[in-house]
Amino acid sequence: MEFWRWVLVGLICICFNASGSSSLESFRQAFPIVEPDSGHTKLQLSREGLEALERIETLVAVVAVIGPYRSGKSFLLNQLLSLSCYEGFGVGHMRDTKTKGIWVWGTPLKLTIDGIETSILYLDTEGFESVGKSNVYDDRIFALATIMSSVLIYNLPETIREADISRLSFAVELAEEFYGRCGKDVAFEPAKLLWLIQRDFLQGKSVQEMVNDALRKVPNDNGDANIDQFR
Numbered sequence: 001m002e003f004w005r006w007v008l009v010g011l012i013c014i015c016f017n018a019s020g021s022s023s024l025e026s027f028r029q030a031f032p033i034v035e036p037d038s039g040h041t042k043l044q045l046s047r048e049g050l051e052a053l054e055r056i057e058t059l060v061a062v063v064a065v066i067g068p069y070r071s072g073k074s075f076l077l078n079q080l081l082s083l084s085c086y087e088g089f090g091v092g093h094m095r096d097t098k099t100k101g102i103w104v105w106g107t108p109l110k111l112t113i114d115g116i117e118t119s120i121l122y123l124d125t126e127g128f129e130s131v132g133k134s135n136v137y138d139d140r141i142f143a144l145a146t147i148m149s150s151v152l153i154y155n156l157p158e159t160i161r162e163a164d165i166s167r168l169s170f171a172v173e174l175a176e177e178f179y180g181r182c183g184k185d186v187a188f189e190p191a192k193l194l195w196l197i198q199r200d201f202l203q204g205k206s207v208q209e210m211v212n213d214a215l216r217k218v219p220n221d222n223g224d225a226n227i228d229q230f231r
Helices: 002-015 047-054 073-080 135-148 162-185 207-215
Strands: 030-036 043-046 059-066 102-105 109-113 116-125 151-157 192-198
Touching: 030 047, 043 047, 043 135, 047 102, 059 073, 059 135, 073 116, 073 151, 102 135, 116 135, 135 162, 151 162
Parallel strands: 059 116, 059 151, 151 192
Antiparallel strands: 030 043, 030 102, 102 116, 109 116
């Protein structure tokens, strides 16, 4: 029981150095777990988020949403929490990304799963491909969210791009590496992946057909090594 309480904190502490301190007046709000440094290249722990996590005394299940910036991740989480955009995670109205680092909603949703009380934590993440940061920074956000999650929601607007498929491949490789090293000693399972594609048109195709089209092998009759082929 105690292990699960500290899964989230333990994984973060392995990777980052803590910084900052703050007293919390109310937990019914979002708190940063990790934030970017001044150069927006590395992540550092936030004391606010850790204090929110330390209050949890039950098993935890973590739902994280990742995806490109300005794709509606925060809005989706607010819908899951049944909160308006003024009450829940901050929602930006400009082109710049609103969320910086990884944030957690301070009041977990309590559910009974298989007869055991469980706290459902919701994580909002900084969007990929925003201006002023590197791909390495995006990979760190993606990697941390993947390892921390029980359910990982990959939120995409309208279409599937090669970069999106590459990131999914990266997530699979990351999970295989992490759980391959831990072996059977690890006390939690890899995250379940939910691929959420926001589309208001399918041109007569089902969602599965659209995904299959995106994953179809790229013709490469000339053997060009620069062409990625997805099988």
